[in-house]
Amino acid sequence: MSGADGCKGQTVARRGFRVDGAGSVTQDTARETRTDRRGAVAAALMLAMALAALDSTVVSTAVPQIVGDLGGFSYFSWLFSGYLLAVTVTLPVYGKLSDTFGRKPVLVVGAVLFLLGSLLCALAWNMAALIAFRVVQGLGGGALQGTVQTLAADLYPLEQRPRIQARLSTVWAVSAVAGPGIGGLLASYADWRWIFLVNLPVGAVALWLIVRHLHEHRGEARPRPRVDWAGAFTVFACGGALLTALVQGGVAWDWLSAPSLALLGTGLALLGAAVVVERRAAQPIIPGWVWRRRTIAAVNLALGALGLVMVAPAVFLPTYAQTVLGLAPVAAGFVLSVWTLTWPVSAALSQHVYRRIGFRNTAMLGIGTAALILFAFPLLPYPGRAWQPTLLMLLLGAALGLFQLPLIVGVQATVGWEERGTATASILFCRQTGQTVGAALFGAVANGVLAARLGDAGDLDAVTGALDGGAVPEATRRAVADAVHTGLPGRGLRGDP
Template identity: 55%
Template sequence: MTAAPAGRRRGLTAGLVLVMFLAAMDSAVTAAAAPQIVADLGGGAAFGWLLAAYVLAATVCLPLSGRLADTHGRRPVLLAGTLVFLLGSALCAAGWDMPSLVVFRFVQGLGAGALQGTVQTVAGDLYRPHERGRIQAVLASVWSVAALAGPAVGGGLAQYGDWRGIFLLNLPPGALALWLLVRRFPEEPVRGAAGGPVDWRGALSLLLTCGTLMTLSVQGGTAWPWLSAPGAALAALFAALVLLTVRVERRAARPLIPRGLRRRREVAGASLVLGLLGVIMTAPMLLLPVHAQAVLGLGPAPAAAVLAGMTFGWPTAAVFSSRLYLRAGFRRAALAGALTATTALATTALLASAGAGALAFAAASTLLGVGFGLLQPALLVGVQAAVGWSGRATATAQLMFCREVGQTLGAALFGALFNAAGNRGIAVPAECAATCGSHVAAGLEAAYAAATGLAVAMVLVLLLGGRRERRGAAGPAGARTAAGTGPSGEPSGWPGISR
């Protein structure tokens, strides 16, 4: 088939970036509007579930949507995810009480989960390995901008308008993105993937498992102490559900994660490392702004600027990640990122102990973002290049799922460490600025010391768990393959889309 103008790929990429931005921004948009939402709807005790329900639905939907994208094609999953996300947004704007809003946020999260993994997969289909560093940098920038814009947009709309506008704001750009995807996304053939029934039992057991973990993360240390009867009971239930999920998936005829894919060392190793990355990245996101306000005496905006170093360093380094993995290979590039992140985390723990100033923390935060920006693209592109078209969506969704679960675990872990350092009961940084700054600094030091240990574990996994990469698999000869084929020999992209 004759290739269409390059504008077709640009239009499809614009649609992908737009829906990814909407899904990313809505993960943080409700936090700043908390007072207005609670004042209007009540149910303040359940407010934490507005974010938890969204994240829970997105996390569970990732492996399911990946499996569907491999068996039925990317286009229907991406379009369905966009429609569900927009439907959830409209329902959230119509929410009449807190329980209904939580349910509608869950619906919205289902669409976001289908979008997150499928967008990354389509980016892998559209771009060859030596080009994927640029698109990964763009997608990382989307998350960075969304992390900064989400609270600002939510707070501004809640203060000067109506909090329901937070969700209505998604509809016009979402409709534009949907139009771009319908017009620019051709019907692609489904290659090498067998059909069959969806593993709904596995999806249900996964939902229960992740829901229990989310309850531990949201309620633990606030509704009841970690070392209490409810905490112990939920922890035991979570462990039992993990075992049940493993058993269900082993017996399933078509499990969410195919058995052959689970046994591939490069996929398993990358999944473990990205899970650890998910745990680690919650430490700065949760605790660094608190430390900046309670210990360094900064206001909310300057405190956010300290964390912004990470959100700046991540996409900046992702731009250069492809150059590194093309020269050194995927595993070595990922190892460089893991070592950089380890250095940044250890430095931050030392800065907290020494009572350093804001500029030093901002520099360490930027270095941490650089490490993450080198690490994640190398792992993601390496797996996408290894598994081929028919398993790419499932493998990509598994990597994203592991990172999301890691973030949930990290919220519980670092929250417990922070509280153990003497910060229990601190709700607002301003309340403790004059009396317990030393406790906040100790909590940050303990959390970053633990994160450093986890980063060392990432380094060890990459050193010991990876096989020698095939010659040319990640270098220019292997990455810059002939037009129309990927590094595994599978058709790359779709006919009708010019590269």
């Protein structure tokens, strides 16, 4: 798919957008939109994106205070996985609904659900209630994440989309990285319930801007839409079962335990049911064309692979930085997070590249560079210096920014209004699923390598102390550092000493 092909692939949407009477806004007429009004809608999209990203990480540093207040330590991991699972499995459902009923209703409903979930989280009386309300938050967060990126493509022409998508990427990255710090400050100096209460005024502003400034209108009379509710249920249930098995396997229970096998079996059975239901539906939630069209299918697979690759540094690098490099947890977190500095910059500049060489070649350049950088991680010296993995993460962020954005913009350019929500949700769902699979895969690899290499490191308490920087014998600490260094992606698989 070249740049020229992407432009030719644009079709004029049968349903457009207008911003306070400023004129119809479609792919081809977005430049006629009054800048201040479109800016107000863009601000609302960024606020919504910030909330969805912030709440994926903000709880992490407040866990001690939450557990101390509500109890339920053995279930606290569901505070994260419950939210992320709800976001992931609802993405394809909201994508189809936004194509059927319009972006605004879906975004408004999602914002209301998210704010309701935030309020209920702040009022939670025990851990089970808090987890349930986090799922409610995630049900709204799925609508925010998918619809925001679809709306950005609706409101901006092709040549301007890299800038708005790069801004959204920046907002997402900054919010996700800032989440733990904000959560820790609120939990330490106020109360953990404020982590959720602060969402209310910010979300209310975003909701007001959308309701006030975004207006959809129909270009022609259309029959009453039919919703594939059976397909929505089977997709939701199938995704929930399979992703829960992947997220909790090896954590809450063993991979071959009864709960894990039951979830996997149920998920596979529901997957078969979903295929049957979707093939028979007149308007399926996941239409077959998202896999029959080669361009979209290729991007689905590519972003699924991207999601998987993104997890590898997150799994290995913090432990490597603390045990091998001897960095404090805050410094180790900085080493990991620096790729959020170069990712959005590279994404914003990618338009200058794909206009010359096309979407596909730009993405190939990005993923090829990223592969070379990932192969450099096993070559990090021992013990090494902190600037070395930091530099690699900066370069990796730049490469992945060059890879992801051209694919998203390219897919959105090849579909019309009535397919864009489904197409966007499809590629985002694949990326999220790739991250889930990657977390399970690389987590299992890391645990396996460490378990195989730590025979001389002492008992579990000593190992835990070494990982946390506690006072342990030097021989134990060195054994742990050697095991972690050996366990870097690629090095452990090669069997290097």
